[in-house]
Amino acid sequence: MKKQTVRPAKRLTGGVAPPGDKSISHRYAMLAALAEGASELRHFSAAADCRSTLDCMSALGAEVKIEKDAVRIVGRGPRGLKGSWRALDAGNSGTTMRLLAGILSGQGFASKLTGDDSLQKRPMKRVVLPLREMGADIRARDDNFAPLEIRGAKLRAIDYKMPVPSAQVKSAVLLAGLFAEGATTVAEPARTRDHTELALEEFGAAIEKHGRTTTIHGLLGGNSSGALKAKSLDVPGDLSSAVFFIAAASLLPDSNLLLHNVGLNPTRTAILDLFAAMGASLQMLSLKSAQGEVAGDLSVKGASLKGGVIEGEQIPLLIDELPMLAVLGPFTEEGIEIRDAAELRVKESDRIAALADNLRRMGATVEERPDGLRVEGSKAGRLRGAEIDPRGDHRIAMAFAVAALAAEGPTVIRDADCAGVSYPTFFEDLERVCER
Numbered sequence: 001m002k003k004q005t006v007r008p009a010k011r012l013t014g015g016v017a018p019p020g021d022k023s024i025s026h027r028y029a030m031l032a033a034l035a036e037g038a039s040e041l042r043h044f045s046a047a048a049d050c051r052s053t054l055d056c057m058s059a060l061g062a063e064v065k066i067e068k069d070a071v072r073i074v075g076r077g078p079r080g081l082k083g084s085w086r087a088l089d090a091g092n093s094g095t096t097m098r099l100l101a102g103i104l105s106g107q108g109f110a111s112k113l114t115g116d117d118s119l120q121k122r123p124m125k126r127v128v129l130p131l132r133e134m135g136a137d138i139r140a141r142d143d144n145f146a147p148l149e150i151r152g153a154k155l156r157a158i159d160y161k162m163p164v165p166s167a168q169v170k171s172a173v174l175l176a177g178l179f180a181e182g183a184t185t186v187a188e189p190a191r192t193r194d195h196t197e198l199a200l201e202e203f204g205a206a207i208e209k210h211g212r213t214t215t216i217h218g219l220l221g222g223n224s225s226g227a228l229k230a231k232s233l234d235v236p237g238d239l240s241s242a243v244f245f246i247a248a249a250s251l252l253p254d255s256n257l258l259l260h261n262v263g264l265n266p267t268r269t270a271i272l273d274l275f276a277a278m279g280a281s282l283q284m285l286s287l288k289s290a291q292g293e294v295a296g297d298l299s300v301k302g303a304s305l306k307g308g309v310i311e312g313e314q315i316p317l318l319i320d321e322l323p324m325l326a327v328l329g330p331f332t333e334e335g336i337e338i339r340d341a342a343e344l345r346v347k348e349s350d351r352i353a354a355l356a357d358n359l360r361r362m363g364a365t366v367e368e369r370p371d372g373l374r375v376e377g378s379k380a381g382r383l384r385g386a387e388i389d390p391r392g393d394h395r396i397a398m399a400f401a402v403a404a405l406a407a408e409g410p411t412v413i414r415d416a417d418c419a420g421v422s423y424p425t426f427f428e429d430l431e432r433v434c435e436r
């Protein structure tokens with residue numbers, strides 16, 4: 001377990017190209033394994049989470065070759081996957097487990113899906129229930145937790161109104177819908193990221209979206225070609241990784257940083273609107289669109305941030321950015337308040353507790369609430385370097401590394417390697433652009 005010391009910095013300059021988007025990489029890898037023939041996925045995420053997905057797809061019979069930052073996957077066709085004799089290991093990745101549960105529910109074999117200690121504590125009932133409604137035979141520990149035992153079955157299409165706004169639940173049902181007879185419809189209570197819908201369309205599935213309702217036609221029905229096409233695709237950079245650099249460059253006056261090729265899908269960019277509303281100096285440059293996804297460069301300069309309240313329908317669109325936003329609180333004029341985000345308690349760690357604990361270690365004034373937290377702004381005093389316990393959570397580790405740059409004295413991040421779950425070269429990239 002590596003400890004990483006982060007010292008205060010004067011400013012950030014130069015450029016960073018964040019790793020390929022984690023959410024998109026998972027989806028492309030799964031669909032490539034279900035397609036017929038060879039797909040090439042360029043700028044595929046180096047995240048440990050996406051490696052878990054690749055290992056699972058390989059154990060299910062797809063041919064997976066990793067070449068620098070591209071991945072070549074030879075798919076076996078929608079009916080060509082094979083059962084794995086050993087348990088499929090999703091590691092720390094909720095996306096791997098929940099999306100794969102959808103796919104495995106419709107296969108002609110049984111599977112066991114497991115994960116690390118953190119993933120085994122995260123709720124799976126949210127996917128188990130709709131998948132059972134489709135006819136899946138799934139057993140879970142205490143009917144809610146991994147390991148999941150999934151016996152593939154003939155699935156029926158359903159109309160599903162999701163009780164929680166979750167892209168993972170929506171995706172699990174849509175992927176199972178590929179194997180169901182008829183048209184499966186999913187309605188979401190609030191907008192969530194739409195990478196699954198875009199990727200399904202790209203690989204040739206019959207899918208329609210009307211507002212917050214998405215319909216997918218089973219591959220065996222008349223509305224579908226019966227197969228998925230192999231594709232050659234570029235994964236845009238991960239905005240959720242870029243956000244740590246946007247925050248760091250904003251915090252340090254005189255910063256001037258360029259973030260290259262960042263994914264700017266509108267279901268992910270609420271964070272940029274929020275930064276702009278808080279007074280950040282952000283500019284989007286050279287936008288391009290491919291495969292339904294949008295990417296561009298972002299220029300960020302130092303600025304003073306106002307802070308504010310984040311709540312309601314904003315929450316699912318910013319869910320992965322909330323740790324960074326909370327940690328920015330003590331550097332803002334008004335502080336940061338997060339409401340309606342009880343979901344944060346069932347992420348890779350209980351993020352509300354992890355944030356409150358570590359912010360207090362650095363001297364912040366924090367009120368922890370069941371569904372969020374209030375972090376007082378700069379009037380409550382400057383943060384001091386401290387020893388941070390990220391609780392194995394990549395986003396907590398990276399958020400506090402950013403705070404450390406603007407704190408007084410050095411900060412030690414325990415178990416800093418956990419950043420590799422989404423961003424293996426985070427600390428090197430950060431050091432490279434820091435001026436002290």
Ligand code: S3P
Nearest residue numbers: 023095165166167168169319320
């Ligand atoms: C993800 C969806 C979000 C997000 C997670 C990745 C995805 O989770 O927090 O990091 O790739 O679909 P929920 O859908 O559970 O909110």
